[in-house]
Amino acid sequence: MKIGIIGKGNVGRALASGLKRAGHEVKFGHRDPKEPILDAAEWGEVIILAVPHSAIKDVATVIRPASNGKALIDVTNPLGPNWELAVGFTTSAAEELQKLLPKSHVVKAFNTVFAQNQDTGKIGKDQLSAFIAGDNSKAKKIVMQLAKDIGFDPVDAGPLNVARYLEPMAMLLIGLGYGQKMGTRIGFKLVKA
Numbered sequence: 001m002k003i004g005i006i007g008k009g010n011v012g013r014a015l016a017s018g019l020k021r022a023g024h025e026v027k028f029g030h031r032d033p034k035e036p037i038l039d040a041a042e043w044g045e046v047i048i049l050a051v052p053h054s055a056i057k058d059v060a061t062v063i064r065p066a067s068n069g070k071a072l073i074d075v076t077n078p079l080g081p082n083w084e085l086a087v088g089f090t091t092s093a094a095e096e097l098q099k100l101l102p103k104s105h106v107v108k109a110f111n112t113v114f115a116q117n118q119d120t121g122k123i124g125k126d127q128l129s130a131f132i133a134g135d136n137s138k139a140k141k142i143v144m145q146l147a148k149d150i151g152f153d154p155v156d157a158g159p160l161n162v163a164r165y166l167e168p169m170a171m172l173l174i175g176l177g178y179g180q181k182m183g184t185r186i187g188f189k190l191v192k193a
Contacts, residue, residue: 001146004029004044004066006037006059010115011075012050017119018150041066046142047104048073053093060100067104071139072097073146074163075110077170087167094133094163105139107132108163109147111170114177114184121152128187129155131169133162155190 001024005012008030016026029040030051041047041063051059053076078093087093094108109132110118121128130152134140144154157166169188176182 001025001142002027002043002045003048003146004040004042004046005048005050006030006040006063007048007050008032008035009050011110011118012048014115014118015048015050015075015110015150018121019146021119022146022149024146024149037062038066044070046071046073046146048075049097050075052076053078053087056093056097057100060097064101067101070104071134071136071142072101072104072106073110073143074106074108077111077167077174079171079174089164092161092163092167094160094167098135098160105134105136106160107134107136107139107143108157108160108166109133109143112166112173113152113187114173116184117187119150121147121150123185123187126187126189127151127153129153129190131155131157131162131166131188131190133157133160133166135160153190 006029008028027040027043028035029037074094078087098106130147147154
């Protein structure tokens, strides 16, 4: 598939690496005028939004015409200025993004994994779970396949409102990694009997 990745930071580059290794094409869009955001969004069959939460509204305005009918993977975590959860309980960043882009198919995914582990979906030999939430079954199926292609164990976590749990889950991971000094070589795996 052709994947337009908005954001060229650690997350965008890690996902691009894993997707390219799996045979997908990737085109970046970001602040650099040589790689316009709208060009990447128009080109991609799927769009990955890997920008800081504070940039969501501006980016949504730019990509709106190009995102209609497409799976839009929201990798963001709504971190406030003091590393606290900026959105939660009655909504999520992903649900708010869906309101901004009502004709796209927002899918929350990859936000519960540290960037350095996103290119393989593994830590050492251990496969990580990619929790995937979305309301559009076709878009969610595409994202589950992309996660599998990278190396993750994709888990259908349910509708988009489940992002209300996935975003705090990412906060827990960040707290463990940095607050409890466990580092970034940690992650979540759903164990199934």
